[in-house]
Amino acid sequence: MSQSAGAAAFTEAALIAMNDALTEAATPEDFLAQADAIADRSENVLSLPYDLGAPEPIRPAMGAVGVDAANGPAVFEYLGVLDASNASDPRLWTFIAFRTYRAYMEERWPLVGAPNWRGRAQDRWLLRGVTRGKRVRHGIARLWWVTNLTYDRKREHPLSKADGNPYAYTQAVFRNEDRINALFDRHAGAIGSVARVVLEHAAKNPAFSRDNHVRAVMKELTLILGFRDLGFLDAASLEQLIEEIRPTYDGDQGTAALHI
Numbered sequence: 001m002s003q004s005a006g007a008a009a010f011t012e013a014a015l016i017a018m019n020d021a022l023t024e025a026a027t028p029e030d031f032l033a034q035a036d037a038i039a040d041r042s043e044n045v046l047s048l049p050y051d052l053g054a055p056e057p058i059r060p061a062m063g064a065v066g067v068d069a070a071n072g073p074a075v076f077e078y079l080g081v082l083d084a085s086n087a088s089d090p091r092l093w094t095f096i097a098f099r100t101y102r103a104y105m106e107e108r109w110p111l112v113g114a115p116n117w118r119g120r121a122q123d124r125w126l127l128r129g130v131t132r133g134k135r136v137r138h139g140i141a142r143l144w145w146v147t148n149l150t151y152d153r154k155r156e157h158p159l160s161k162a163d164g165n166p167y168a169y170t171q172a173v174f175r176n177e178d179r180i181n182a183l184f185d186r187h188a189g190a191i192g193s194v195a196r197v198v199l200e201h202a203a204k205n206p207a208f209s210r211d212n213h214v215r216a217v218m219k220e221l222t223l224i225l226g227f228r229d230l231g232f233l234d235a236a237s238l239e240q241l242i243e244e245i246r247p248t249y250d251g252d253q254g255t256a257a258l259h260i
Contacts, residue, residue, distance in 0.1 A: 006052050006053055006100065007048060007100050008045050008047055008095050009045070009046045009048065009089065009092045010094055011043070011044050011045070011046055014038055014044035014091075015126070015128060018034075018126060019126060019128060021038065022118060028112045028113075028121070031121060039099060046091065052078060052079070055078040055100060056078070058070075058075065058104045059107060060104065066175040068108075068174045068177075069175060071174075072143040072146055072147040072167070073147055073151075075144050076143070076147035082144070087144070087148070088130040088135070090128055090129070090130060093127045093138055093140055093141040094125070094127050097124075097126075097140045098125065101140055105139050108139060109139045123137045124137065124138060124139040132187075132190060136180055136185065146170060146174065149189070150167075150169035150192070150196065151166060151170060152167075152168065152196070153166055159199065159200060169196055172199045172203065173195075179211060182211050182214040183195055183198060186218045188221040188222040189218060191230055193231065193233070194231075197235055197238040197239055198217055200235075200239070201239065202214055208246070216247050217245065217247075220245040221241075221242070224241070
């Protein structure tokens with residue numbers, strides 16, 4: 001395997017060939033060897049119109065809580081702000097997974113030894129579709145997309161103000177891996193202001209930080225999004241709306257003081 005020094009993109013033909021290799025391979029080792037052979041052919045790689053250079057390595061601490069809390073910002077800072085088209089391009093994210101951040105992928109989402117290695121390769125390594133759900137499951141795209149939706153450059157929102165950290169919301173997401181799907185698998189999660197206010201809501205009460213609570217809130221907000229544009233609501237209005245539609249519990253005393 002020849003690892004690239006930076007970022008590029010595969011051709012569409014290379015993506016098709018990799019998916020074919022996944023179908024045909026008998027073992028994960030066989031698949032990775034075929035994928036590397038495809039990636040090593042220069043005609044299968046498209047250079048980016050700008051040179052990003054080599055990224056700083058990202059390494060997961062396996063089993064650690066919030067394993068990607070630092071990796072999301074690192075990938076975001078390396079790639080920078082992308083337009084919607086490039087940020088949704090499966091050719092870019094698949095190349096970055098197999099080349100740019102290959103060492104990370106082999107540690108964080110290993111195929112060798114995985115019980116369902118084909119499923120993991122399809123979800124975490126390859127990216128054929130451009131749906132929101134696929135992007136937030138892909139091993140590298142998820143790091144950039146979650147950070148892009150939660151980055152608070154001006155540190156003007158509550159969690160960021162608390163410690164002057166523009167990635168406070170990003171880290172609040174990655175602190176709990178299940179929260180990524182709970183927040184971003186639904187349409188409402190694609191609105192940055194909605195994601196921020198839901199994270200602020202989750203920080204107010206231990207009961208609100210539970211995955212099933214966040215999932216229930218996002219389900220209701222997505223239903224409301226069908227007839228009301230939540231992107232135009234300010235933070236106070238979104239917070240009030242969440243209070244109206246959130247689940248309630250025995251002994252529920254409402255929101256407590258904000259904490260992170």
